[in-house]
Amino acid sequence: MSQTARVLIGNGVVLTLGDDNRVIEDGAVLVEGRVVKTIGQTAALRAQAPGAEFIDAHGGVIMPGFVCAHHHLYSTFACGISCAPSANFVEILEHLWWKLDRALTMEDVRLSALIPVARAIKAGTTTLIDHHASPSAIRGSLDCIADVVLQAGIRASLCYEVTDRNGAAGTDDGIAESAAFCARARADTSGRLHALVGLHAGMTISPGTLDRCVDLAHRQGTGLHMHVAEDQADQIDSLKKYQARVIQRLKAAGGLGRDSLAIHCIHLADEELDLLRETDTAVVHNPQSNMNNAVGAARVLDMVKRGIRVGLGTDGMTSDMKEEVRAALWLRHHEHRDPRVGFVEVAEMLVKQNPAIASRFFGAALGRLAVGAPADLIVSDHVPFTPISPANVLGHLLFGVCAAPVDTTIVDGRVLMRDQQLRTLDWVDISRQARAASPATWRRFATL
Numbered sequence: 001m002s003q004t005a006r007v008l009i010g011n012g013v014v015l016t017l018g019d020d021n022r023v024i025e026d027g028a029v030l031v032e033g034r035v036v037k038t039i040g041q042t043a044a045l046r047a048q049a050p051g052a053e054f055i056d057a058h059g060g061v062i063m064p065g066f067v068c069a070h071h072h073l074y075s076t077f078a079c080g081i082s083c084a085p086s087a088n089f090v091e092i093l094e095h096l097w098w099k100l101d102r103a104l105t106m107e108d109v110r111l112s113a114l115i116p117v118a119r120a121i122k123a124g125t126t127t128l129i130d131h132h133a134s135p136s137a138i139r140g141s142l143d144c145i146a147d148v149v150l151q152a153g154i155r156a157s158l159c160y161e162v163t164d165r166n167g168a169a170g171t172d173d174g175i176a177e178s179a180a181f182c183a184r185a186r187a188d189t190s191g192r193l194h195a196l197v198g199l200h201a202g203m204t205i206s207p208g209t210l211d212r213c214v215d216l217a218h219r220q221g222t223g224l225h226m227h228v229a230e231d232q233a234d235q236i237d238s239l240k241k242y243q244a245r246v247i248q249r250l251k252a253a254g255g256l257g258r259d260s261l262a263i264h265c266i267h268l269a270d271e272e273l274d275l276l277r278e279t280d281t282a283v284v285h286n287p288q289s290n291m292n293n294a295v296g297a298a299r300v301l302d303m304v305k306r307g308i309r310v311g312l313g314t315d316g317m318t319s320d321m322k323e324e325v326r327a328a329l330w331l332r333h334h335e336h337r338d339p340r341v342g343f344v345e346v347a348e349m350l351v352k353q354n355p356a357i358a359s360r361f362f363g364a365a366l367g368r369l370a371v372g373a374p375a376d377l378i379v380s381d382h383v384p385f386t387p388i389s390p391a392n393v394l395g396h397l398l399f400g401v402c403a404a405p406v407d408t409t410i411v412d413g414r415v416l417m418r419d420q421q422l423r424t425l426d427w428v429d430i431s432r433q434a435r436a437a438s439p440a441t442w443r444r445f446a447t448l
């Protein structure tokens with residue numbers, strides 16, 4: 001596609017989101033090259049761009065694509081796997097995740113990325129922030145995932161999960177992989193790759209390793225991407241070894257800040273929330289994973305009230321932010337035993353906070369349709385069947401768009417899926433490849 005190719009998406013209800021928050025009936029968006037050229041009425045834009053490829057929304061919603069603020073693409077082969085029952089979070093790590101990641105070959109890394117990236121496009125997720133681990137295939141793994149990302153056409157922020165749980169060589173390789181990918185992301189000209197420095201969690205990171213990661217992030221001009229107090233075990237470990245709570249330890253090491261992501265943040269004391277706010281560190285909430293692992297509910301409404309930026313991720317459970325945002329709302333109602341709480345806060349995690357996080361990383365205004373903004377947009381099959389206006393956009397989002405399939409996904413002006421048909425990936429073929437590779441992965445898993 002040349003930079004001046006034009007795509008006109010019309011005959012839909014345009015939701016611009018962002019500060020404008022416009023609703024345009026019989027609306028259209030004209031994409032030119034990689035950006036939004038014009039937003040308006042379908043008839044007017046058709047007259048303006050008669051030669052453009054026309055995508056008919058058939059009355060559905062045309063809106064910005066979604067951002068997933070925390071994913072684990074490598075978790076793909078866990079689907080259907082058999083492992084020992086786990087009575088608590090640490091056992092879940094030991095019985096499942098720390099064995100699965102070790103069983104992955106480089107080819108598994110590639111296939112494990114292809115499947116959820118394809119599913120992201122199908123679900124209208126145009127940007128994802130991933131946290132990768134493959135201790136038996138560390139060096140080159142982020143390049144492998146980046147190649148999938150570039151082929152598929154989405155945007156992604158990638159990192160390698162540094163940890164001391166695989167010995168000194170594993171730590172060194174993890175840090176070397178992080179450094180190498182930071183350099184690649186900085187040199188990338190696609191505008192669709194970003195690097196963070198990943199760490200597993202405080203309980204598997206020594207003070208020396210934490211210092212090396214913080215130093216690397218500072219030198220590379222980026223932040224940390226780290227699991228924080230997902231379970232009480234993380235706090236107990238921190239207090240016992242370092243006489244400091246997890247966030248206090250991160251603060252002392254210089255690991256907090258506006259470029260860093262603190263994932264989960266379930267078991268935090270008030271003074272730790274204060275530190276997150278003071279340092280403008282973003283928290284990422286993953287409700288489906290938290291409920292599945294039975295680790296508790298993060299105090300996200302309290303965080304939002306304190307002025308902490310709270311985004312939304314899936315922790316590898318899905319690539320579909322539509323299901324995650326709904327789970328986040330149900331959890332608030334259930335947790336507070338009050339169906340009145342959390343609606344705006346939760347919806348804004350998806351449509352405001354996630355785009356703010358991604359915009360910071362990619363240096364572009366994502367998550368809104370505006371002239372000159374990157375053309376990352378979707379067509380939802382939700383044909384509004386009740387009145388829609390700027391006042392009830394979030395209601396149509398949670399109970400309409402998020403309950404409907406996505407028909408078309410466009411990233412950076414490129415049509416990645418049209419009428420539910422992927423254009424950059426062959427879903428049947430990559431599924432067949434993964435099906436052929438995964439039995440060997442499961443055999444290695446069973447011996448670990």
Ligand SMILES: [Zn+2]
Pocket residue numbers: 070071072131227263315
């Ligand atoms: Zn995670």
